[in-house]
Amino acid sequence: MTRKTRIRAALVTATALVTAATVTVGVSAAGAEQSKKPTKKEIAALFDGWNKTLRTGAPEKVTDRYADDAVLLPTVSNKVRTNHAEIEDYFDHFLLNKPVGKKIKSYINILDADSAIDAGSYYFILTDPKTGEKKRVDARYTYEYEKRGGKWLIVNHHSSMMPEG
Secondary structure, eight states, X not given: OOHHHHHHHHHHHHHHHXXXXXXXXXXXXXXXXXOOOOOXXXXXXXXXXXXXXXXXXXXXXXXXXXXXXXXXXOTTOSSOBOSHHHHHHHHHHHGGGOOEEEEEEEEEEEEETTEEEEEEEEEEEEEOTTTOOEEEEEEEEEEEEXXXXXXXXXXXXXXXXOTTO
């Protein structure tokens, strides 16, 4: 685990603890003025937007949904992507398969007004660019979102094929 990953995990844990303490005592760390937490439906819609962006076939548009310091552990690549150039390179290749994702199960945790996690299982229908043959790839996923500059961005995205699939 890299130092950056350990720091991010510690921050997520600390955020969860502060959120839990805030709810317990009824006072926000920021005082009386606290941003409204997103709903689970709003967070679920972030995947729908990401999935729709896949269909554009434009890797730069997909990459724009990721924070500059995002980490991507992609479904069909062994290489961890840690910056926009690497993330765009992954989607440059992945989008050739015309992926269409469909969630199977989703578990959303709202951490605070500016961060949430969506984890679960989904599948992609991929089309071989040479033969046109379609293939289903079942996977599990985790998206960690943060609201930065008023925009929800993916800061961590892990997607791996199901071991029994």
